[in-house]
Amino acid sequence: MLRGHRMSPVAVYGATPAELEQALALGLAEAPEPEAQAAPRWRAVDAAPVVQEVIREVVREVVREVPVPAESVPTxxxxxxxxxxxxxxxxxxxxxxxxxxxxxxxxxxxxxxxxxxxxxxxxxxxxxxxxxxxxxxxxxxxxxxxxxxxxxxxxxxxxxxxxxxxxxxxxxxxxxxxxxxxx
Incomplete structure (x- = not known):
């Protein structure tokens, strides 16, 4: 749905374990918990640490000048x-x-x-x-x-x-x- 609106999702936050599994399968990352919370909400205390591959994308801003016709004054x-x-x-x-x-x-x-x-x-x-x-x-x-x-x-x-x-x-x-x- 987000891609349909020309938005690119990059991470998931506050997902259930099933939703997180689906998001990871789609290439999304798990967003870190805010500083105020010590541990993620859905992780068990004795769960093994999850190693994730982080993909970094370098985005370069390109300035493209498009000539705009001067405002035309009607006759x-x-x-x-x-x-x-x-x-x-x-x-x-x-x-x-x-x-x-x-x-x-x-x-x-x-x-x-x-x-x-x-x-x-x-x-x-x-x-x-x-x-x-x-x-x-x-x-x-x-x-x-x-x-x-x-x-x-x-x-x-x-x-x-x-x-x-x-x-x-x-x-x-x-x-x-x-x-x-x-x-």
Whole structure:
């Protein structure tokens, strides 16, 4: 029963003579009596001393390092339009917006931002300094774009190659690179 629970019995204590005989036949040892008791409970006083063969097993501890995948942060998916004044933050991960991001609304992510509708508000990707983060939009019309703290506002309008078109924005050094997507 013990072996069935991945336990290895090594000795028997407090067994009757019949139980002790069975345990010895199975390769188990008799556990010594505690110091408080002078003689084993089941031994006769005039019994001959029992000689037992002691088997010592050397166990070596092996440390095995198993890589554990980092805790994965799920992607935050928003499927309703964002109105002016609303702010959505995908802490530790990516953000996917399936509806319009209106002027005055903010979408923020520590990873990438994907907007499968017009992006007219503010988009801040790589909020905690991820320089590999990107911003994707089905219609790039953002009033502010930022990746890892490098930003651009409407004071400096988007180029005609991406304005109102499917586009991606990425960081190259300290420069925002804007590219139209060919869908």
């Amino acid at each position: 935050l998916v928003i499927d309703k339009p964002l109105r002016s004044g609303q702010r959505i933050y995908a802490k530790g991960g990516d953000l996917v917006v399936l509806a319009l991001v209106n002027h005055g609304a903010e979408v923020i992510a520590d990873g990438h931002i994907h907007v499968y509708a017009p992006l007219r508000g503010k988009a801040i990707a790589g909020a905690r300094g991820n320089t590999e983060a990107r911003i994707f939009a089905a219609s790039m019309e953002a009033e502010l774009i930022s990746i890892a703290g490098i930003y651009r506002t409407t004071e400096n309008p988007l180029p005609d190659t991406v304005q109102g078109k499917p586009a991606q924005i990425r960081l190259e050094g300290e420069k925002l690179v804007m590219e139209a997507l060919k869908l």
